[in-house]
Structures are given as C-alpha cells and as structure tokens.
Amino acid sequence: MKKYVAGFLFTQDASKVVLIEKINPTWQRGLLNGVGGKIEAGEQPIAAMVREFAEETGVTTNATQWTHFAQVFRPNGYDVAFFFAHSDLAYKARTVEQEKVQLIDVQALPNNLLPNLRWLIPLALDQQADFTTPIQINEVAGER
Numbered sequence: 001m002k003k004y005v006a007g008f009l010f011t012q013d014a015s016k017v018v019l020i021e022k023i024n025p026t027w028q029r030g031l032l033n034g035v036g037g038k039i040e041a042g043e044q045p046i047a048a049m050v051r052e053f054a055e056e057t058g059v060t061t062n063a064t065q066w067t068h069f070a071q072v073f074r075p076n077g078y079d080v081a082f083f084f085a086h087s088d089l090a091y092k093a094r095t096v097e098q099e100k101v102q103l104i105d106v107q108a109l110p111n112n113l114l115p116n117l118r119w120l121i122p123l124a125l126d127q128q129a130d131f132t133t134p135i136q137i138n139e140v141a142g143e144r
Helices: 045-057 088-092 117-125
Strands: 002-010 016-021 035-038 067-074 079-088 100-104 135-138
Touching: 002 045, 002 088, 002 117, 016 035, 016 045, 016 088, 045 079, 067 117, 079 117, 100 135
Parallel strands: 002 079, 067 135
Antiparallel strands: 002 016, 002 035, 016 100, 067 079
C-alpha cells in the first residue's frame, strides 16, 4: 500500500489556498491537488508534509503549523494523510519543480480540481469540526 500526504496551505484569512497542477500520476494530469507526495520509509506523515511542501513550493513550514484532519484510504490503491495550515506564507509559494504551484481563491475553485477536493477543502475550513482525531474516509475501490 502506497502512503502519501497532501496539504492545503490557506492564507491566514482563509480566502486563498495553495494547490499544485499535477503532471503525475497520469490520471491526475492537468488537475489541481493539494501539495504533497510519498511518505518515505521510516518517515512520519507530518515530517513528509513539511518536507514535500518545502520541496514543491519553496516555502518552509514546521510541523506545529499543520493539522492532520483526514485520512483517505482506497483498497489496493493508496492511503493519504490530509493536512491543512493557515499562514500568509501561502503568498510566497512558487513553482519549484515541474508541477505548477497556484494560489487559488477558495470562493472560486476552478473546474480542474481532483473531485475529492470539492469536499476536502471545505472540510478543512470547517471551524466547528473537531480534528483531534483525523476523519477516516474509506473510498470504494473502482477503475480509474
């Protein structure tokens, strides 16, 4: 089972979010996703989130800024730890690697989002939610 992290860095006022336009895997090509990637052997998810965000956006964050709010599991597919943070460091995010980093208006999310971001982004912004324990989501296995 491949394990990944993905994170949403919102501006302090939560009006904008940093997303990345995916090239790989092929099924995500051209779609926006949270910033993230594979968890390396022996690495904790929060450490992977901090590392991946720095590698892909040039912005250094620390573990205390991120909240692990959801865990999305697809049988025979993936296991993704989703994180969010609020900081005006979002304005400093830039494209560092091949995948284009974008600062997106939360009230005008574009059509080319990965489908689950339509509910994951609002969930991350829900100030009444208790994320002491991340929400567990088990997806239905199916063809892509």
